[in-house]
Structures are given as C-alpha cells and as structure tokens.
Amino acid sequence: MNRTTYSLAGVVAAFAAVFGIATVLAPAPGSDQPKVSTTAARKPVQRSTLVCPGVTGSDYAATTYTAYTPPGTVTGSGGTAQLQVGQTADGAGNTTSGGGDGKPVAPLTAPGKPVTANAAKTASPLIGTADGAFAPGWTVQETTTVQAGAGHGLLGTSCGTPGADFWIPGASTASGRQDYVQLTNPDSTAAVADIELYDANGAVNAPGGEGITIPGDSSVPVLLSTLTGENSSDLTVHVEARTGRVGAAVQAMDSSxxxxxxxxxxTPATSAVLPGIPADASDVRLVAYATGSDDANLKVQLLTPTGAITPAGHETLDLKSGMTTAVDLGALTKGQAGSLRLTPTDPSQAAPFVAALKVVRGKNGNDETAFIPATAAVGQRATVADDRSGATTLSLAATDSAATVRVTSSAGSGGGTPATKTVTIQPGTTVxxxxxxxxxxxxxxxVTVEPLSGGPVYASRELAVAQDSLPAFTIQTMPDDGGTVAVPTAGEDLTILQR
Structure with missing residues (x-):
C-alpha cells in the first residue's frame, strides 16, 4: 500500500516538474520564437538490397551482369557493393546449389565506374547488398542472349528490390508461351508467398499458387501453366508475401x-505512363487490371514527339474490377517513338489499376518481344546499366508540364570520361x-537521368542488338533509383505539453 502511494506521489511530482519546466521554456502563445521545422530532408540511403532472378528453361542462353553506382551522392569512400550466387529451390523446400566459387559477382571498386561479369548457359539467381558510398542508386542490369528456341532474342531486367506485394500484368499460359514467375528470397530465413492469377473472366482457380515456400538465399521458379489447366492469353499475376520478403519477375518465353x-x-494508381514504345514497333498490346473494388474508366493518349494524340478507335479503355483487359493497338507508333498515358475519364470517379505493354518488333517469323510496365516518374534520379554504343535508345516523356533533364553516360572498364547532355521535353511529348x-x-x-526543372519525367531505355536477321531488343523502365530517402527533421517542441 505504501509502495503504491509513494509511486503515485512520485508520478505526480514528476509531472509537476515537467509541466513547470514546460511553462518556463515553452514559447508564449503568439510569440515570435520560431517553431521547430518538420520539413523532410532527403538523405542518401546507407544500405541497398537487390535480387537478380535466375534464368530458366533454355540451354542456349548467356547472361551478363552490369553493376553501377552513380558518383557523388555520399562524400568520402568506404563500403562495398557485390552480388552472391544464390540457390534454386523447387517450392517444396528442396534446394540446388547455384554453383560458383564463392567469389562475389560484379563487385564495384568505385562509384561512377560500371563493372561487368558474365555467366554462361543457365544463370543462377544472384542476391546482393551495397552499403556506404556504394549504396545510393546501386543498380544491376541482367541481360541474357538466347540464341535459339523459346524466348530467342534478348532478355533484360533491372535487378529488383525485394518487397511484399507485386502486380505483373501481361503474363500468359497460352499455347507456345512458357512463363515462369521467379520468386527470390534475399534473407537467411524462409519466406512464404502466394501467386494469384486473373484473366478476362476474373480470378483463375490456381490452388498450386498458395503457400509457396522460398528457402533463405534462394529462388523458386514457378511455371504458370502448372498452376492452372486454363489457357489464358492475357493474365495479371499478383504476388503477395505472407512472411518475409521476395523479389518477383516473370520470365516470358514465346516459341515464335x-x-x-x-x-x-x-504501385497501383489512378493514372499511368508507359514510356518508350519503339518507333518501329510492329505490334503493341495493352494489358491492364483494376486492382480495387471499383471499375476504372480511362482515357488513352499517345505522347508523340510533337504532342499528345488519341489513338483512333482506342479513345477510352474500360477496366472491370477483378478482370484483366487486353487491347491490341497494332503498329501504334507509325515510325515515331512514343509513350502511352492512361488517365481517368472522370477524375471524381478514379480507380487504381496496373498496366503493361507487350511490344513486338519484326515480322514474317523474325519477331522479337519486349515489355513496358507502367512506371513511376524519374524522381530525384534514375539509373540504368549495360548501355552500348549504337545499341541504346533513351526515351523521355513529360505529361502536363515541360521538363529539363541532364543525361550522363559513365564508362566502365574500357575507360573514358563521362559525357553529359541536357534535354528539354515539352508537355505531352516523348523525346x-x-x-x-x-x-x-x-x-x-x-546512364543516369536527373531532372533539373519542370514537371515529372518518365523514362525507359531500349537496348537493341541484332541477332542475325532477328531484331533482338529489351526495354527497361527507369523509375527513381532510390539513392535518397526523405528523413523528417526532428527537434524539441515543448509546446505540445500545453495542448
């Protein structure tokens, strides 16, 4: 009883002391004393994690990895950036060593200098971290050349950041397609994830996609056609982690x-930009999915070099909630590179959605395919590695406001000094x-892209390397490279004790 009484007395005394101090130190109402700023400042990240998916299903593949960190984000040196070979698992907990000799893959020696490494035949998953001066904007490009068979041509991806929720429209279980969802776990403990599929009729019955275990430091390739008996030409894949975090991407392989x-x-939003449709695209197919409980009614625009136009016969797009919608846009660009913009027809009834483009170059049996998912704006800076002279095309799109950006190219082991170019993009256009x-x-x-002034910019990079008569190519979007994060400014504000 006495202990309780003394404790309460102590609490009362403590509060009295605090409020007394607050009364003395707090600024009087209406005084000129400045308030504590709560503005968020952008600070360089201190650690980055990336996962590069393994390549499955081809005996004629060779893969190149190019790693790069832009210079100048962090003052001083120190830190590392490297990838390690992970294991491949079967979803039931059984793992196979990814090989390798234990040495890091494409370790960086200094910011501003790309490093390239090669992997012959089927490539294993890679899992990597960067810290210190190497963490801000660390980017790894995975480029695979498939000489023959399904998926022939060029496959490329910017190794992704692990997370818990991914939407991937544009997959397929149609005859002639082999689509693998590659789930990669960067952590030492197991992760569990679900794969949901949605086609034109709604949710696809795919019980095999529930509760997939991804062992630590491993990747699980899941062939979509093994999850369902239905042949669906256009699917939206939803990957959701129950425990842990994963990287997710679809390796789409077409026999022809x-x-x-x-x-x-x-991330699902009420508008989207899909930048960088090649000028010589022979066929463009839009696949979209409304992720919420409401339908999404969208206005369709093509941002051309001279301005925004509405594609004839495709002025609007209606997305039914829970159902995948696909529209064949044909040879949309007609000799001029462009970007697709989707906005709500009625902003007061906007609904979130995701979208992607399937783009084909070539014809008469010499066809090659690439994909352009909806992407976030460049933000502070965007970075893409593995660019090659005479083979790289950069596309920059602005929506409602003009924008000016700086494009910088930094050489790798071949030496050379960085080259820069300033580019202005008019509103509603693609450069x-x-x-x-x-x-x-x-x-x-x-290549890095840094906005200097104006409105948001959306970017992508096309890498085109002719493979005999095949117009082999791949396209990577360029959202913000995550080099900085917003950190709120904190400080004492004893006025809260008076409220």
Whole structure:
C-alpha cells in the first residue's frame, strides 16, 4: 500500500516538474520564437538490397551482369557493393546449389565506374547488398542472349528490390508461351508467398499458387501453366508475401516471338505512363487490371514527339474490377517513338489499376518481344546499366508540364570520361535520343537521368542488338533509383505539453 502511494506521489511530482519546466521554456502563445521545422530532408540511403532472378528453361542462353553506382551522392569512400550466387529451390523446400566459387559477382571498386561479369548457359539467381558510398542508386542490369528456341532474342531486367506485394500484368499460359514467375528470397530465413492469377473472366482457380515456400538465399521458379489447366492469353499475376520478403519477375518465353523479362507494374494508381514504345514497333498490346473494388474508366493518349494524340478507335479503355483487359493497338507508333498515358475519364470517379505493354518488333517469323510496365516518374534520379554504343535508345516523356533533364553516360572498364547532355521535353511529348557515349571509352557504360526543372519525367531505355536477321531488343523502365530517402527533421517542441 505504501509502495503504491509513494509511486503515485512520485508520478505526480514528476509531472509537476515537467509541466513547470514546460511553462518556463515553452514559447508564449503568439510569440515570435520560431517553431521547430518538420520539413523532410532527403538523405542518401546507407544500405541497398537487390535480387537478380535466375534464368530458366533454355540451354542456349548467356547472361551478363552490369553493376553501377552513380558518383557523388555520399562524400568520402568506404563500403562495398557485390552480388552472391544464390540457390534454386523447387517450392517444396528442396534446394540446388547455384554453383560458383564463392567469389562475389560484379563487385564495384568505385562509384561512377560500371563493372561487368558474365555467366554462361543457365544463370543462377544472384542476391546482393551495397552499403556506404556504394549504396545510393546501386543498380544491376541482367541481360541474357538466347540464341535459339523459346524466348530467342534478348532478355533484360533491372535487378529488383525485394518487397511484399507485386502486380505483373501481361503474363500468359497460352499455347507456345512458357512463363515462369521467379520468386527470390534475399534473407537467411524462409519466406512464404502466394501467386494469384486473373484473366478476362476474373480470378483463375490456381490452388498450386498458395503457400509457396522460398528457402533463405534462394529462388523458386514457378511455371504458370502448372498452376492452372486454363489457357489464358492475357493474365495479371499478383504476388503477395505472407512472411518475409521476395523479389518477383516473370520470365516470358514465346516459341515464335521471342521473349523478355516482365517486371512488376508501378504501385497501383489512378493514372499511368508507359514510356518508350519503339518507333518501329510492329505490334503493341495493352494489358491492364483494376486492382480495387471499383471499375476504372480511362482515357488513352499517345505522347508523340510533337504532342499528345488519341489513338483512333482506342479513345477510352474500360477496366472491370477483378478482370484483366487486353487491347491490341497494332503498329501504334507509325515510325515515331512514343509513350502511352492512361488517365481517368472522370477524375471524381478514379480507380487504381496496373498496366503493361507487350511490344513486338519484326515480322514474317523474325519477331522479337519486349515489355513496358507502367512506371513511376524519374524522381530525384534514375539509373540504368549495360548501355552500348549504337545499341541504346533513351526515351523521355513529360505529361502536363515541360521538363529539363541532364543525361550522363559513365564508362566502365574500357575507360573514358563521362559525357553529359541536357534535354528539354515539352508537355505531352516523348523525346527519343541516343545517349552521349563516354569520351574515349569502349565497351558498356551506364546512364543516369536527373531532372533539373519542370514537371515529372518518365523514362525507359531500349537496348537493341541484332541477332542475325532477328531484331533482338529489351526495354527497361527507369523509375527513381532510390539513392535518397526523405528523413523528417526532428527537434524539441515543448509546446505540445500545453495542448
């Protein structure tokens, strides 16, 4: 009883002391004393994690990894950036060693200098971290050349950041397609994830997609056709982690039209931009899915080099909630590179959705395929590695406001000095350009895009390398590279004790 009495007395005394101090130190109401700022400042990240999916289902593949960190984000040196070979698992907990000799893959020696490594035949998953001066904007490009068979051509992906929720429209279980969802766990403990499929009729019965276990430091390739007996030409894949975190991407392999990596769409939103449809695209197919409980009614625009136009016969797009919608847009660009913009027809009734484009170049049996998912804006800076002289095209799109950006190319082991170019994009247009090659450099290089003024910019990079008569190509979108994060400014504000 006495202990309780003394405790309460102590609490009362403590509060009295605090409020007494607050009364003395707190600024009087209406005084001129400045308030504590709560503005968020952007600070460089201190650690980055990336996962590169393994390549499955081809005996004629060779893969290249190019790693890069832009310079100048962090003052000083220190830190590392490297990838390690992971294991491949079967979903039932059984793992197979990814091989390798235990040495890191494509370790960086300094910011501003790309490093390239090669992997022959089927590539294992890679899991990596960067810290210190190497963490801000660390980017790894995985590029695979498939010489023959399903998925022939060029497959490319920017190794992804692990998370818990991914939407990937544009997959398929149609005859002639082999689509693998690659689930990669970067952590030492097991993760569990679900794969849900949605076609034109709604949710697809796929019980095999429930509760997939991904062992630590491993990747599980899941062939979509093993999850369902239905042949669906257009699917939206939803990957959701129950425990842990994973990286997710779809390796799409077509027996006649090549293939590419199909990366996740940007976070569901009420509008979207899909930048960088090639000028010589022979066929473009839009696949979209309304993720919420409401339908999404969208206005369709093509942002051309001279302005925004409405594609004839495709002025609007109606997305029914829970159902995948696909529209064949044909040879949409007609000789001029462009970007697709989707906005609500009625902003007061906007609904979130995800979207992706399937893009085909070539014809008469020499067809190659790439994908362009909806992407976030460049933000502070965007980075893409494995660029090559004469093979790289950069696409920049602006929506409602003009924008000016700086494009910088940085050389790798071939040497050379960085080259820069300033580009202005008018509202409602797409600018397609060849990035400046590093002066005196040879081999591959890395490209960064940094907004200087104006409104948001959306970007993508096309890498096109002819493979005999095949127009092999791949397209990677360029959202913010995550080099900085917003950190709120904190400080004492004893006025809260008076409220």
């Amino acid at each position: 039209a090549g293939g590419d990596w199909l990366d996740p769409s940007a 397609s350009l060849t990035p400046p090659a590093p002066q005196g450099g040879k081999g591959t290089f890395a």
